[in-house]
Amino acid sequence: MSIYRPTPTDSFPTDTSVLQGETEETLSKHIPSPEYPAQPLNRNAHLQWLVRNMVQGFPTRYTSQDASQPWLMFWTLQSLSTLQAGLDSGNKQKAIDTIMSWQYPEGGFGGGPGQAPHLLATYASVCALANVGRPGPGGGWDEIDREKMYKFFLSVKQADGSFTVMRHGEVDVRGIYCLLVVATLLDLLTPELVAGTPAFLASCQTYEGGFSSSSQPYFSSGTLLSSPRPPLGEAHGGYTFCALASWVLIKSFQPPPYGVDIDVKRLLRWLVMMQGSEIELGGFKGRTNKLVDGCYSWWVGGAFALLEMLGMPAARTEAPTAHSDTDDEWDDVDGQSYPLRPSVVQYSTVPDTLFNRKALQEYVLYAGQHPTGGLRDKPPKTSDAYHTLGCLSGLASAQHHVTPSTRRREEITLLWESNTECAFTEQRKSAFIDALAWVEEEGASKYVGSSADRLNAMHPVFNLTMTHTDTMMGHFYQQTVPPRLMRRNV
Amino acid sequence: MDTPPALYAEDPAWADVVPIPQYEGVSPLAPIFYTPEYKDATDYFRGILKTGETSERVLELTERIIRMNPAHYTAWQYRYKTLLALGSNLEDELRLMDMYCIKYLKTYQVWHHRRLLVTLLLPAPSTSPSPSPSSNPNPTHLQTSNPTLALLQLQEELDFISRCLSADTKNYHTWSYRQWLLSYFNHPRLWRGEVKWVERLITEDVRNNSAWHHRFFVVFASGHGEKGEDAVREEIAYAKQKISLAPNNASVWNYLRGVLDHTHMPYSTLKSFVEPYTVEQEGRSEDVVDLEDPLPSAGAELPCALAIEFLADVHEQEGGVEAVRKAVELWKSLANEYDTIRKKYWEYRIREALATQQ
Ligand SMILES: [Zn+2]
Numbered sequence: 001m002s003i004y005r006p007t008p009t010d011s012f013p014t015d016t017s018v019l020q021g022e023t024e025e026t027l028s029k030h031i032p033s034p035e036y037p038a039q040p041l042n043r044n045a046h047l048q049w050l051v052r053n054m055v056q057g058f059p060t061r062y063t064s065q066d067a068s069q070p071w072l073m074f075w076t077l078q079s080l081s082t083l084q085a086g087l088d089s090g091n092k093q094k095a096i097d098t099i100m101s102w103q104y105p106e107g108g109f110g111g112g113p114g115q116a117p118h119l120l121a122t123y124a125s126v127c128a129l130a131n132v133g134r135p136g137p138g139g140g141w142d143e144i145d146r147e148k149m150y151k152f153f154l155s156v157k158q159a160d161g162s163f164t165v166m167r168h169g170e171v172d173v174r175g176i177y178c179l180l181v182v183a184t185l186l187d188l189l190t191p192e193l194v195a196g197t198p199a200f201l202a203s204c205q206t207y208e209g210g211f212s213s214s215s216q217p218y219f220s221s222g223t224l225l226s227s228p229r230p231p232l233g234e235a236h237g238g239y240t241f242c243a244l245a246s247w248v249l250i251k252s253f254q255p256p257p258y259g260v261d262i263d264v265k266r267l268l269r270w271l272v273m274m275q276g277s278e279i280e281l282g283g284f285k286g287r288t289n290k291l292v293d294g295c296y297s298w299w300v301g302g303a304f305a306l307l308e309m310l311g312m313p314a315a316r317t318e319a320p321t322a323h324s325d326t327d328d329e330w331d332d333v334d335g336q337s338y339p340l341r342p343s344v345v346q347y348s349t350v351p352d353t354l355f356n357r358k359a360l361q362e363y364v365l366y367a368g369q370h371p372t373g374g375l376r377d378k379p380p381k382t383s384d385a386y387h388t389l390g391c392l393s394g395l396a397s398a399q400h401h402v403t404p405s406t407r408r409r410e411e412i413t414l415l416w417e418s419n420t421e422c423a424f425t426e427q428r429k430s431a432f433i434d435a436l437a438w439v440e441e442e443g444a445s446k447y448v449g450s451s452a453d454r455l456n457a458m459h460p461v462f463n464l465t466m467t468h469t470d471t472m473m474g475h476f477y478q479q480t481v482p483p484r485l486m487r488r489n490v
Numbered sequence: 491m492d493t494p495p496a497l498y499a500e501d502p503a504w505a506d507v508v509p510i511p512q513y514e515g516v517s518p519l520a521p522i523f524y525t526p527e528y529k530d531a532t533d534y535f536r537g538i539l540k541t542g543e544t545s546e547r548v549l550e551l552t553e554r555i556i557r558m559n560p561a562h563y564t565a566w567q568y569r570y571k572t573l574l575a576l577g578s579n580l581e582d583e584l585r586l587m588d589m590y591c592i593k594y595l596k597t598y599q600v601w602h603h604r605r606l607l608v609t610l611l612l613p614a615p616s617t618s619p620s621p622s623p624s625s626n627p628n629p630t631h632l633q634t635s636n637p638t639l640a641l642l643q644l645q646e647e648l649d650f651i652s653r654c655l656s657a658d659t660k661n662y663h664t665w666s667y668r669q670w671l672l673s674y675f676n677h678p679r680l681w682r683g684e685v686k687w688v689e690r691l692i693t694e695d696v697r698n699n700s701a702w703h704h705r706f707f708v709v710f711a712s713g714h715g716e717k718g719e720d721a722v723r724e725e726i727a728y729a730k731q732k733i734s735l736a737p738n739n740a741s742v743w744n745y746l747r748g749v750l751d752h753t754h755m756p757y758s759t760l761k762s763f764v765e766p767y768t769v770e771q772e773g774r775s776e777d778v779v780d781l782e783d784p785l786p787s788a789g790a791e792l793p794c795a796l797a798i799e800f801l802a803d804v805h806e807q808e809g810g811v812e813a814v815r816k817a818v819e820l821w822k823s824l825a826n827e828y829d830t831i832r833k834k835y836w837e838y839r840i841r842e843a844l845a846t847q848q
Contacts, residue, residue: 094519208703276831
């Protein structure tokens with residue numbers, strides 16, 4: 001029997017509440033108890049699972065992702081990086097060669113060799129290369145055909161500022177996020193490329209505060225009307241992350257036109273409302289009245305850091321005094337103490353998240369981990385590559401406080417060299433500096449178990465490690481990036 | 491349909507095509523273990539991509555691949571290209587898709603393919619963007635020129651979507667396809683039945699957020715619903731009634747907030763409605779029945795956190811020391827008792843409200 005309150009059903013059951021009730025029953029069995037002690041991060045099991053997929057290959061059921069081979073690669077490599085692991089140089093080279101075989105002769109990357117270029121596949125390929133690639137012959141980075149890629153990007157641009165994911169493909173904000181990440185990493189951003197895109201993104205925000213997949217434009221004799229531009233589909237965690245991250249990237253490059261904006265207050269409310277209650281172990285949902293799911297640990301949990309780029313300050317926690325050997329912070333308001341004692345950190349005032357970062361860690365550790373390795377949507381499901389990265393990145397974002405740093409910004413600015421002759425050098429510089437200004441704040445990390453569970457902090461926009469981001473952008477912008485203080489862990 | 495040989499490699503009708511293996515000269519990391527049938531079909535597909543052949547047998551090939559992997563977007567893309575090149579009957583293709591949409595409900599590509607077909611089959615409205623010739627061939631000869639027939643076809647399409655939604659009431663692709671169909675063709679007759687239709691779905695499951703979103707889309711966001719004051723009052727009354735049925739339902743509270751925000755109405759207009767939902771059940775007197783402000787049902791579990799949040803917003807909007815004090819009390823009760831998982835957020839609201847007072 002769970003000690004936590006089930007979601008009230010008001011004696012009025014419907015399909016939604018019945019499914020919710022069943023899920024809560026399953027999840028509550030994963031709340032640690034004296035018989036079932038809390039699980040630490042099963043690092044070795046996950047590493048083995050990831051390496052097995054990588055070296056031996058994926059089982060037949062993954063045929064449904066044959067057009068997502070770059071994703072399988074990215075999810076796996078990025079999960080390894082999150083776990084502070086990497087490939088040996090032989091396998092790295094194999095990975096690079098595999099990824100490069102997906103590049104399409106006319107620009108962009110496809111879901112596999114010979115497959116048509118696609119924005120999502122392009123993001124996954126480039127971000128996989130951020131993990132394993134390098135400059136120079138055979139390293140992948142310099143073999144990316146940036147010119148043709150830019151042409152591919154322009155070829156899928158639509159009149160309303162959006163992009164289709166491929167030729168004859170659908171419009172949605174995932175594609176825009178993927179395009180903007182790649183364009184930012186590879187120094188391909190231009191005013192031409194992003195013209196009209198901020199207004200499109202803003203039009204996808206729904207009355208709930210989150211974002212939908214796309215919106216419907218209306219034209220009057222060829223001119224786009226500013227209203228109506230109704231969102232197609234309800235507010236959704238994945239689209240919300242993509243829209244918000246896109247907004248942050250574009251805003252760094254150039255301010256949105258007058259009158260075009262998003263409602264940050266309503267967005268924040270929607271984001272916090274996506275967190276499930278204690279009986280759901282504090283996992284995140286992707287839509288109102290849907291079930292919690294491990295992948296939203298990143299899509300929704302990871303979105304909070306982005307709000308700081310929009311001027312929403314981090315919550316501050318006043319720590320009491322250095323007296324206690326128990327951490328105030330992690331004792332819940334109802335006085336219910338948890339079976340696991342968190343590691344004690346003492347500080348005067350530390351930044352904190354506006355969501356319950358302790359609960360999110362618990363969801364990933366107690367419900368997200370599959371006993372035989374890999375992570376998952378929720379029990380009793382099996383693990384898969386996508387949910388493994390979603391859970392791990394979400395866990396990392398709940399462990400660390402990653403924030404734009406003024407000092408880091410100054411350091412990067414100091415080393416910036418004006419090295420192009422384009423008409424938008426200041427915008428280019430600003431996009432570069434903003435993207436690299438994120439830092440993991442010292443002393444602000446917290447772990448539900450112990451610091452042995454530490455994961456690498458992720459770049460909140462790209463979902464890459466800070467080091468990979470620094471190196472890749474430094475290379476493509478031909479800039480010197482000041483080194484970061486490396487933490488030694490594990 | 492007669493059964494063709496299991497593998498193209500054994501089919502004499504395909505002997506002229508040179509199959510291309512997926513990886514040549516690369517020993518891939520993280521490969522997928524395909525079935526022999528899938529490997530065979532995609533090897534021949536790569537062969538076709540190379541020659542650029544568009545033919546009936548290519549339609550058969552892409553269909554076979556799609557059956558094994560409906561997310562194979564290149565197969566879909568090439569199928570579309572082939573249909574156009576052959577001048578195939580797109581009605582037939584649409585009927586074939588009826589089956590696939592239901593079978594592969596959760597795949598982006600089936601819904602998008604459908605959208606491409608419908609766009610070609612029916613005349614484009616004047617409000618749609620002028621298609622760029624390269625990305626949209628828009629062969630007018632394929633289209634229905636009779637407007638009544640077009641309307642009938644659209645109505646049929648809505649009926650088809652309804653059937654799909656009864657199998658999966660929250661399918662994102664299906665819902666956004668319906669919203670696209672309505673707003674793209676933008677036919678007044680199509681919009682007309684929509685509120686009544688979605689009302690049935692809300693009645694079936696008052697917690698179906700997709701249905702609530704659709705209602706908002708039709709009545710407000712699309713710009714084509716009724717916008718008069720009466721209509722707004724009706725929507726508010728509808729939401730109140732659904733709240734009274736089962737107050738702990740975030741979908742309907744979000745809808746109510748959406749209506750107020752969209753029409754710039756102050757939250758305080760609903761203060762007397764909300765108050766009974768913020769206190770325990772037993773303290774209420776049952777004798778007064780107010781049709782305008784329905785009371786919580788007997789089974790309602792109170793106090794309702796969503797109502798407390800709403801009332802706090804009412805107070806905050808009112809402003810002034812006393813009102814903000816009341817809001818702070820309510821937020822504290824959420825942080826410490828009724829919605830503890832969001833403690834940090836409620837504390838943030840308190841800090842923000844107090845800060846603006848200074
Ligand atoms: Zn998921």
